[in-house]
Amino acid sequence: MIRQFGWGEFLFLLEGARWTVVLSLLAFTFGGALGLAVALGRTSKWAWLRILMATYIQIFQGTPLLIQLFFVYFGLPLLGLKVDVWMALTIGLSLHTSAFLGEIWRGSIQAVPDGQSEAARALGIGYMHRMIDVVLPQAFRIGLPATISFLVNLIKGTALAALLGLTELTRSGQLMANITFQPLQVYGAVAVIYFIICVPLTYCSARIERRLNAAR
Amino acid sequence: MNYTFDFAPVFAAWPSLVDGVVGTLKMSSLSMIFGLSLGIVFMMMRMSKQRALKAIAVSYIEMIRNTPILVQVFFVFFGMPAIGIRLSGEQAAILAMTLNCAAYAAEIVRGGVQSIRPGQIEAGRALGMHTVDIYRFIVFRPAIRAVYPALCSQFILMMLNSSLMSSVSAEELTYFAQTLDAQTFRSFEIYLTLGVIYLALSQFLSIALGMIGRVYFSYPAK
Known part of the structure; x- marks a missing residue:
């Protein structure tokens, strides 16, 4: 007897959704930390570092996420690292995130008026404190809407984990569609779950953006 | 690291890679054109004074923008046969990419x-x-x-996203690469080459779209 798509099946999808959220948070945390370094490198005073980071960003923005994930998944074992699919995906998505957030935050850092950083320098404040206390807090405000929209993109990007076999939301949907033979309902439900996860973020981002624009 | 790189099988298969590039460019350019046209329709509905039209456009745009394109193409390819619409992998891919592109184009x-x-x-x-x-x-x-410029980056993103269409066996670059991978097991070399090709394609697209823009918008600013 073929299973029908009912409440129990929907709970199975939610179980998968949990891993979507966990994977997104992991990638956002590690990617964010690395992304800050990329952004600082991209705005540093050394030309070689700026060029290096620009190339790094260009590579990640110019290739599909799927290929990046495959590359990490098949590439790391060659370096002698035994990684499971979780590890590979976390690393791959974090690198991807770092490049995109790096570029977003570079823009925000550069959008902070030069006078701010010049004034800090005139007061004899060193690079570390100039960044932590003066530039980054202002840049954070400017970059927040774009950062949240990127988080939405990242959550949608974790769907690719399904193609590497990790049972997150999309993969749960694939499995469930194969069991119930009701792909229309199953993928509809999967889409709705993604929608419910992403919409509050999209709304937040739009709201903050409107408020920032109003302040200007 | 005791791995010997061997790119020979990858380069030997260049005809299928060329087919892949052609497939990728064909699919993405079709969805760009259809997507922009449909997007303009949705944009006009979104800006319209009629509540119903506006509500339809807003729900459509938000639905597409807040779900992954992979799920959208699965929905089209696996789900739509249930309501009697049976599409080939390539048709499903173009339809999904068009629908996706339309929502973003409408907002832009x-x-x-x-x-x-x-x-x-x-x-x-x-x-x-x-x-x-x-x-x-x-x-x-x-x-x-x-x-x-925003429209162009969306188009380039669209081209990069077309790599997901291999999962519904649409014959684009990643599809051929995966076939090649299954035949030769040279995964790392294949995906490295693939990365380089996509990088070149996105640069190419960026330059080509820039040139189209310069010709089409070559009238003096206000």
Whole structure:
């Protein structure tokens, strides 16, 4: 007897959704930390570092996420690292995130008026404190809407984990569609779950953006 | 690290890689054109004064923008046969990419239209022009010119996203690469080459779209 798509099946999808959220948070945390370094490198005073980071960003923005994930998944074992699919995906998505957030935050850092950083320098404040206390807090405000929209993109990007076999939301949907033979309902439900996860973020981002624009 | 790189099987298969590039470019350019056209329709619905039209457009745009394109293409390819619409992998891919691109294009172009000074539209109305004519003759070009860079990056993203269409066996670059991988087991070399090809494609697209833009928008600024 073929299973029908009912409440129990929907709970199975939610179980998968949990891993979507966990994977997104992991990638956002590690990617964010690395992304800050990329952004600082991209705005540093050394030309070689700026060029290096620009190339790094260009590579990640110019290739599909799927290929990046495959590359990490098949590439790391060659370096002698035994990684499971979780590890590979976390690393791959974090690198991807770092490049995109790096570029977003570079823009925000550069959008902070030069006078701010010049004034800090005139007061004899060193690079570390100039960044932590003066530039980054202002840049954070400017970059927040774009950062949240990127988080939405990242959550949608974790769907690719399904193609590497990790049972997150999309993969749960694939499995469930194969069991119930009701792909229309199953993928509809999967889409709705993604929608419910992403919409509050999209709304937040739009709201903050409107408020920032109003302040200007 | 005791791994010997061997690119020979990858390069030996260059005809299928060329087929893949052609497939990728074909699919993405078709969805760009259809997507932009459909997007403009949705944008006009979104800007319309009629509540119902606006509600449809807003729900469509938000639904597409907040779900992954992979799920969208699964929905089209695996789900739609249940309501009697059976598409090949390639058709499903183009349809999904078009629907996806339309939602983003609608939002981008809306930004452009909002940047047009209201006086221009009012002048058109004062001359007795119909809404469609106002859009056609007054609003579109400057509106699209204002958001052309954003539109181009969306198109490039679209081309990169086409790599997911291998999962419904649409014959594009990643599809051929995966076939090649299954035959030769040279995964790392294949995906490295693939990365380089996609990087070149996105640069190419960026330059090509830039040139189209320079020709199409080569009239003096206001």
